[in-house]
Amino acid sequence: MDIEETPELREFLSSLKLGERLSGSVASIESFGVFVALDDGPAHPLYPGVGFISYAELAWQRFDTPTEIVQVGQRVLCEFLQFDIWNGEARLSLRATQPDPFQMFADATEAGQRLLGTVTKLVPFGAFVEVAPGIEGLVHVSEIARTPVEDPAEIVQLGDEITVVVTEVDRGRRRLALSRRQALCAPSAS
Template identity: 60%
Template structure:
């Protein structure tokens, strides 16, 4: 088997690419660690299903459980070139194009602001609430009503609309903390 280091046309292709070049291709394989893209231009990879590779965080600005929620094998995509991976001989790509919707949400949202959102999930630590398109926040169990209620789908059915107050927005971690108690008190 010929490895990526023994394929001069692959290296020539990778070194010809510039950050933010737009590359087109087809999703060739979905793995637990990322997605391979067979690019329209350039050589085939000697070992992998495609020269292009998208890590899971680069698939979407939105949160997701599985890559197959975002893409499927055979799907045509246009991706941004991020960098050449010289270890694996791959073009690292991103499907996250355009402005980050979380940062736009953070720009227009203040701590103490009241919002209405739909419950999208219940976890032992609290309730997940979608407060804007693709933006989810957490109401920690200590901030739920009634006080001391255990988060469960019986107590907080998914789809239910809650009124909440923003208690924190962390731009770096991309998290939103919410309170149902403060919304009732305000």
């Protein structure tokens, strides 16, 4: 699409500022993202809306389908991320308008803290454990047991409740490193 052929659209998109809040209605949910018809924006010549939200920008938490987060016709308030010149659309974020649960968790958590969590996923290099609603951390395979194991499934299964120790909180990458081994070795607080 040649954005030069639609001056009203180009003018509108060029006027937007990074971080600006824009309101509109969900116009379409596609396999690659969500189109938003912006209240103050012109119609798009090709797409159902001039605003676009990629799945990664819909919500902080994991979801299986975008309809868990939004529905066609739903009113939304989004943050402007960038002007997509190629497609002639405003790239938006719905999640940026809500508090990041990981940062709130990180404010109250520090290395060495013991937590109870549920094993949510097993991978060759470890196990993911949910320690708060929507907050998961990785227990690396080297931190699963007192002695080395090759497969995390030798020690833990999906759904197991386990005690872990926080070894690192990486705010920038939104990652939480956990250790079951340290929890087994350290005396528990009574």
